[in-house]
Amino acid sequence: xxxxxxxxxxxxxxxxGWFRGRVLALEGLDMEVKRGEVFGLLGPNGSxxxxxxxMILGLLRPTSGKAEVCGFRAGTIAARRQIGFLPExxxxxxxxxxxxxxxxxGRLSGMGGAVLEKRIQELMELVRLGGEAGKRPLRTxxxxxxxxVGLAGAMVGDPEILMLDEPTAGVDPAGxxxxxxxxxxxRGRGKTVIFSSHLLEQVEDVADRVIILHRGQxxxxxxxxxxxxxxxxxxxxxxxxxxxxxxxxRGWLEKRGVQVVREGAPRERLEDYFLRSLxxxxxx
Amino acid sequence: MMGSLRRITAVAGNTFLExxxxxxxxxxxxxxxxxxxGANYFTEFxxxxxxxxxxxxxxxxxxxTGLLVGLLGASQLIPGEIERRTILTALCRPLRRWEFIAxxxxxxxxxxxxxVAIMAIAVxxxxxxxxxxxxxxxxxxxxxxxxxxxEARDPRLLQAVLLVEMKLAVVAxxxxxxxxxxxSTTFVMAMTLMVYLIGHLESVARExxxxxxxxxxxxxxxxxxxVAFLVPDFNLYNLIDEIIAGNAVSWRSTLEVTGYSAVYxxxxxxxxSVLFEGRDI
Numbered sequence: 001x002x003x004x005x006x007x008x009x010x011x012x013x014x015x016x017g018w019f020r021g022r023v024l025a026l027e028g029l030d031m032e033v034k035r036g037e038v039f040g041l042l043g044p045n046g047s048x049x050x051x052x053x054x055m056i057l058g059l060l061r062p063t064s065g066k067a068e069v070c071g072f073r074a075g076t077i078a079a080r081r082q083i084g085f086l087p088e089x090x091x092x093x094x095x096x097x098x099x100x101x102x103x104x105x106g107r108l109s110g111m112g113g114a115v116l117e118k119r120i121q122e123l124m125e126l127v128r129l130g131g132e133a134g135k136r137p138l139r140t141x142x143x144x145x146x147x148x149v150g151l152a153g154a155m156v157g158d159p160e161i162l163m164l165d166e167p168t169a170g171v172d173p174a175g176x177x178x179x180x181x182x183x184x185x186x187r188g189r190g191k192t193v194i195f196s197s198h199l200l201e202q203v204e205d206v207a208d209r210v211i212i213l214h215r216g217q218x219x220x221x222x223x224x225x226x227x228x229x230x231x232x233x234x235x236x237x238x239x240x241x242x243x244x245x246x247x248x249x250r251g252w253l254e255k256r257g258v259q260v261v262r263e264g265a266p267r268e269r270l271e272d273y274f275l276r277s278l279x280x281x282x283x284x
Numbered sequence: 285m286m287g288s289l290r291r292i293t294a295v296a297g298n299t300f301l302e303x304x305x306x307x308x309x310x311x312x313x314x315x316x317x318x319x320x321x322g323a324n325y326f327t328e329f330x331x332x333x334x335x336x337x338x339x340x341x342x343x344x345x346x347x348x349t350g351l352l353v354g355l356l357g358a359s360q361l362i363p364g365e366i367e368r369r370t371i372l373t374a375l376c377r378p379l380r381r382w383e384f385i386a387x388x389x390x391x392x393x394x395x396x397x398x399x400v401a402i403m404a405i406a407v408x409x410x411x412x413x414x415x416x417x418x419x420x421x422x423x424x425x426x427x428x429x430x431x432x433x434x435e436a437r438d439p440r441l442l443q444a445v446l447l448v449e450m451k452l453a454v455v456a457x458x459x460x461x462x463x464x465x466x467x468s469t470t471f472v473m474a475m476t477l478m479v480y481l482i483g484h485l486e487s488v489a490r491e492x493x494x495x496x497x498x499x500x501x502x503x504x505x506x507x508x509x510x511v512a513f514l515v516p517d518f519n520l521y522n523l524i525d526e527i528i529a530g531n532a533v534s535w536r537s538t539l540e541v542t543g544y545s546a547v548y549x550x551x552x553x554x555x556x557s558v559l560f561e562g563r564d565i
Contacts, residue, residue, distance in 0.1 A: 095305040107294035
């Protein structure tokens with residue numbers, strides 16, 4: 001089976017204007033995303049993440065190299081049928097309601113009739129915008145709601161791959177966690193998710209593999225497990241260890257020549273603490 | 285084919301809905317006020333002059349309102365979507381770029397057609413109102429009453445409505461063409477207005493030049509031919525003025541101008557689609 005996305009020496013230069021030369025946005029990117037994988041594109045601003053995504057979607061033409069989506073040349077109708085896209089800070093036609101937006105995107109994907117209406121209902125429930133919320137104009141939506149309705153719009157054609165550019169940018173921790181949970185749910189349904197993010201903790205939570213870009217070049221690529229695991233160390237978290245037991249344990253380890261690198265009470269992540277502090281209904 | 289049609293109508297419907305929800309039709313209120321004011325003007329003149337004035341005012345207002353809405357709307361069509369970045373979530377779907385252009389244009393053309401139709405009905409209503417007023421005042425003689433009726437219920441006004449629609453549709457197509465290569469709304473409006481002015485002047489200039497005998501070289505002739513090919517001849521729509529003035533204009537001429545407009549629109553939209561196909565978004 002062909003890869004979900006494959007790029008070969010993908011390169012993009014943008015003209016700066018008359019007599020001002022060209023700027024290099026992406027240099028020879030080789031990348032392969034397997035089907036069913038959650039794949040993170042990491043890198044600072046201007047590293048080429050969005051450019052790579054836009055070339056895979058066919059919104060930008062590569063200067064050289066090629067990209068394929070499920071075996072189809074990127075940018076072709078067949079390739080675009082396989083992808084749902086949520087751009088960074090998405091702007092939607094704000095004169096529409098949430099439901100109307102998803103219906104519009106469904107019709108652009110060639111859907112219609114009862115099939116489309118059923119799909120809209122399912123998706124609006126999935127992103128928790130069912131009922132009255134879906135009927136409200138988009139200009140009254142919060143940032144988190146806009147991201148969620150954008151996700152529903154990206155999923156309407158039931159694509160194989162979801163491409164999310166900074167899906168949690170500007171969203172509060174609760175909204176951000178919702179999006180993360182949605183990504184995990186999509187993976188559970190066998191979808192391939194490619195996303196970029198500055199929030200590395202979130203990437204760590206959901207991504208199977210990542211690629212790190214800098215100034216248009218690939219610096220690192222691999223499974224998070226391989227990249228982040230300190231293979232020479234071992235960690236055990238225990239409860240109810242008394243002070244004298246701790247001293248004894250340390251002595252026991254030193255006798256065996258084991259170096260204690262880190263010791264102490266583990267800290268909770270601020271995001272988890274924050275979410276736990278909120279009332280139950282606000283966490284959802 | 286059905287898929288294409290569904291996608292084009294989706295884009296067209298959205299474009300139309302946007303205009304409606306952004307209250308573009310409110311412009312029609314201003315138009316109605318101008319008409320009502322105009323209907324009560326020059327009441328001391330003969331009924332023929334009053335009808336002529338009303339038709340002139342009505343059709344000039346339709347043209348101007350349509351031109352403003354068409355020019356502003358068409359200039360926004362593509363650059364507006366790019367500036368707001370709403371185009372990204374549309375063009376990443378299995379939607380061909382020519383379908384997007386066709387849908388956008390169809391939405392705007394429908395908006396213009398609906399607006400012109402509403403305004404034309406309003407002009408018809410005001411003419412009817414004037415007819416009733418004049419018959420009540422001067423129509424005791426059946427011959428005068430018949431003459432008033434003939435002025436008020438002129439079927440040639442339908443030809444004028446069709447010609448106004450076609451002229452606006454060509455202007456909108458010119459704006460759509462420029463909007464596929466431009467990044468700013470101002471550039472599109474400036475270029476479209478320039479083409480509009482050249483289109484009004486080209487045939488006059490050509491006649492003057494040819495009659496004066498100054499055009500001897502083949503270079504000058506070729507230049508005139510190129511301009512005539514590239515720029516629609518907006519003087520053809522002067523048939524509207526002939527109709528308003530009460531002169532006979534055949535349906536054949538009207539349909540010829542309609543056909544000419546359709547060909548220009550098709551050429552402009554095809555060129556726009558070709559140019560837009562290779563554009564980075």
